[in-house]
């Protein structure tokens with residue numbers, strides 16, 4: 518969970534970690550009277566496109582009360598984004614949540630939140646709050662989207678993204694900036710990347726499995742932290758997060774230059790795949806191919822599940838990259854998405 522994982526990271530952002538811990542532990546020293554306490558750091562898991570229910574249950578129904586559901590903004594852990602407020606009879610929705618969120622009200626004690634058609638950015642920390650005169654109570658629940666984290670670098674080279682550039686770059690590849698929890702999970706699955714990248718909370722990290730001098734000296738394996746960085750003045754790579762897709766990625770053999778590759782996909786009623794889409798097909802649909810192919814961002818990549826000698830001799834499974842070759846003269850296949 519977020520909190521535990523944050524505490525594993527030592528270095529330079531203690532004050533920020535403290536803020537998060539304070540946030541989580543707000544009600545820990547108080548027994549809740551009206552709300553059922555979920556198991557510590559309750560977590561709901563779902564995939565993109567699915568519906569999810571975030572459970573919240575009353576112990577007793579107070580005579581007068583209001584229920585407020587909100588989502589915690591990852592950049593400002595103290596600020597809340599209100600989803601809906603109900604007085605037990607009527608529900609008022611806020612902003613974008615109108616079409617997406619509803620109060621389940623399966624029985625008299627049920628104040629669970631239903632979310633439909635989950636999107637990547639729906640993951641995060643939600644708060645169920647009972648407002649009852651002076652005695653407000655709240656419980657928090659984490660919604661995780663099942664997915665895959667991938668590092669992303671600009672076509673202009675290493676460390677070119679401000680925080681906002683990184684956010685945009687991920688969005689353009691059918692992804693969002695990853696959370697710390699998502700990066701941590703991917704690291705346990707074998708992600709190693711010796712370049713620092715932005716996460717969605719404005720911190721910068723990099724995941725290392727095989728410590729070596731160029732990647733943080735003699736520190737043990739782990740997620741290395743630069744802590745929170747300046748969002749417009751400093752530049753790094755990005756860690757993007759994506760999930761399952763409705764369509765899938767397939768390979769069209771070359772030799773093709775970039776324009777010919779785009780055309781080859783179009784002829785098949787498809788388009789050149791986004792980086793998020795090839796990662797999704799690799800992770801969830803078992804896409805494996807020992808041939809470099811063009812993607813829509815102008816990079817050339819190939820997805821490997823079982824590493825083989827004759828396939829570059831790369832030691833780890835993953836979507837490997839040839840970088841951004843010259844579009845007019847380099848010849849590869851094409852990875853198309855349909």
Ligand SMILES: *[C@@H]1O[C@H](CO)[C@@H](O)[C@H](O)[C@H]1NC(C)=O
Pocket residue numbers: 566567568633634
């Ligand atoms: C999600 O909820 C909506 C609205 O309640 C429903 O129409 C849809 O079938 C549900 N989808 C899934 C995958 O259960």
